Amino acid sequence: MASALTEKLSRLVKELRGQARITEDNVAEMLREVRLALLEADVALPVVRDFIARVKGKALGAEVVGSLTPGQVLVGIIHKELAATMGAGTAGELNLAAQPPAVVLMAGLQGAGKTTSTAKLARHLIEKRKKKVLTVSGDVYRPAAIEQLKTVTAQAGAEWFPSTAQQKPLDIARAALDYARKHHFDVLLVDTAGRLAIDAVLMDEIKELHAVLNPVETLFVVDAMQGQDAINTARAFKEALPLTGIVLTKLDGDARGGAALSVRAVTGVPIKFAGVSEKLDGLEAFDAERHAGRILGMGDIVALVEQVTAGVDVAQAQKFAAKIKSGEGFTLQDFLEQIRQMKKMGGLANFIDKLPAQFSAKAGAADMDRADKEVRRKEGIICSMTPTERRKPELIKATRKRRIAAGAGVQVQEVNRLLKEFEQMQGMMKKMKGGGLMKMMKQLGGGMGGMGMPKLPGMRG
Numbered sequence: 381m382a383s384a385l386t387e388k389l390s391r392l393v394k395e396l397r398g399q400a401r402i403t404e405d406n407v408a409e410m411l412r413e414v415r416l417a418l419l420e421a422d423v424a425l426p427v428v429r430d431f432i433a434r435v436k437g438k439a440l441g442a443e444v445v446g447s448l449t450p451g452q453v454l455v456g457i458i459h460k461e462l463a464a465t466m467g468a469g470t471a472g473e474l475n476l477a478a479q480p481p482a483v484v485l486m487a488g489l490q491g492a493g494k495t496t497s498t499a500k501l502a503r504h505l506i507e508k509r510k511k512k513v514l515t516v517s518g519d520v521y522r523p524a525a526i527e528q529l530k531t532v533t534a535q536a537g538a539e540w541f542p543s544t545a546q547q548k549p550l551d552i553a554r555a556a557l558d559y560a561r562k563h564h565f566d567v568l569l570v571d572t573a574g575r576l577a578i579d580a581v582l583m584d585e586i587k588e589l590h591a592v593l594n595p596v597e598t599l600f601v602v603d604a605m606q607g608q609d610a611i612n613t614a615r616a617f618k619e620a621l622p623l624t625g626i627v628l629t630k631l632d633g634d635a636r637g638g639a640a641l642s643v644r645a646v647t648g649v650p651i652k653f654a655g656v657s658e659k660l661d662g663l664e665a666f667d668a669e670r671h672a673g674r675i676l677g678m679g680d681i682v683a684l685v686e687q688v689t690a691g692v693d694v695a696q697a698q699k700f701a702a703k704i705k706s707g708e709g710f711t712l713q714d715f716l717e718q719i720r721q722m723k724k725m726g727g728l729a730n731f732i733d734k735l736p737a738q739f740s741a742k743a744g745a746a747d748m749d750r751a752d753k754e755v756r757r758k759e760g761i762i763c764s765m766t767p768t769e770r771r772k773p774e775l776i777k778a779t780r781k782r783r784i785a786a787g788a789g790v791q792v793q794e795v796n797r798l799l800k801e802f803e804q805m806q807g808m809m810k811k812m813k814g815g816g817l818m819k820m821m822k823q824l825g826g827g828m829g830g831m832g833m834p835k836l837p838g839m840r841g
């Protein structure tokens with residue numbers, strides 16, 4: 381699904397080339413695709429409509445500057461708006477500004493991941509914020525839930541306040557609060573009873589709990605896999621409680637995560653954390669930018685476009701192009717500068733990190749690390765050569781090769797390999813002529829294969 385959309389968007393971006401303005405006509409098809417993508421990602425219809433209208437408002441008449449195409453500008457606007465809608469820059473921390481204990485109330489449907497998230501938050505607060513944390517369960521309807529909280533709290537290294545199915549949730553809450561005060565806990569995390577669907581009785585109960593506990597954070601825990609239904613659940617909880625944030629769980633599942641957009645739009649509160657595994661360390665600050673890319677199936681391709689444009693020295697690229705056209709040829713010095721351009725763009729690992737999932741999944745972190753190291757070794761070898769040798773590598777004889785290798789701290793075979801690769805590349809560069817090089821510099825990732833960079837798994841070099 382993701383790749384189909386990416387392909388469609390890339391095609392539309394290309395078709396829009398050479399137009400100076402974004403108009404209703406030239407972006408209609410693109411917005412239609414984005415609309416479909418959002419619906420397929422399970423974003424609720426009213427939220428989609430509203431979003432598309434806002435993007436249109438921002439895009440129409442937007443100036444298309446520099447070498448960008450209207451399509452690229454539009455992708456940028458869509459991506460930014462999507463991230464902003466999900467609350468870019470607001471995630472990551474709990475507000476604990478209260479007379480201790482700061483109370484955090486966890487609310488949500490049964491199975492949403494409240495208990496797991498409670499323990500994850502306890503661990504987070506202990507490790508990252510050095511807090512003394514107490515947990516308590518108000519789920520008197522399911523004794524197993526109380527036991528579950530006891531187990532995961534121990535795993536998180538926090539303290540658990542006992543409760544039983546015979547008690548009333550309000551009594552449990554008061555007792556836990558009292559205990560937390562007396563024993564100087566910084567934070568009291570309150571797990572509540574789950575409900576399979578919105579249930580008036582249980583909703584009243586959580587409202588009362590809220591009144592007694594006066595929490596500084598009331599978190600709505602919602603399962604990312606819930607899809608379209610998430611909007612109704614979110615609306616009901618928003619009406620019942622003054623929510624302060626959202627924990628979006630199970631983002632490691634296959635859901636495209638459209639629920640994030642819906643719940644954020646309906647509640648108006650930030651998505652503070654994302655659950656990314658069943659384990660207690662599977663909690664992350666929610667990254668709206670990244671998630672926007674996930675919904676559109678684009679990876680962080682927009683950030684990548686910006687990075688590439690910012691990192692590549694266009695003047696230098698033009699100089700290379702002119703050089704090759706004039707027949708001066710491509711030297712090892714040029715090659716060195718290409719390597720440095722690559723480093724300026726943040727290295728291969730960083731680059732791959734930002735590609736859409738269908739590419740980056742195939743290129744593991746270890747591969748990228750290896751590739752980055754190889755690039756650095758190549759740089760070391762060329763730096764150990766004299767300027768003349770960089771222009772005329774054919775002058776490098778066996779003794780010099782050994783010295784160069786020693787200077788770069790590598791084996792002689794590596795010097796030989798680099799010279800051979802360079803020779804092949806020179807041949808290719810001659811065939812490509814200047815225009816090809818410029819194109820290569822400009823196209824995403826297209827430069828790597830031709831610049832003697834290691835081939836990346838899953839990428840067409």
Ligand SMILES: Nc1nc2c(ncn2[C@@H]2O[C@H](COP(=O)(O)OP(=O)(O)OP(=O)(O)O)[C@@H](O)[C@H]2O)c(=O)[nH]1
Pocket residue numbers: 488489490491492493494495496497519525572573574575629630631632633654655656657658662
């Ligand atoms: N993969 C994955 N699984 C999760 C995540 N968060 C929770 N789970 C799993 O989801 C299931 C339900 O989680 P719970 O924490 O028991 O949910 P709950 O909301 O407390 O449910 P009740 O206690 O029944 O109200 C468990 O099997 C968890 O391990 C997550 O971020 N990723």
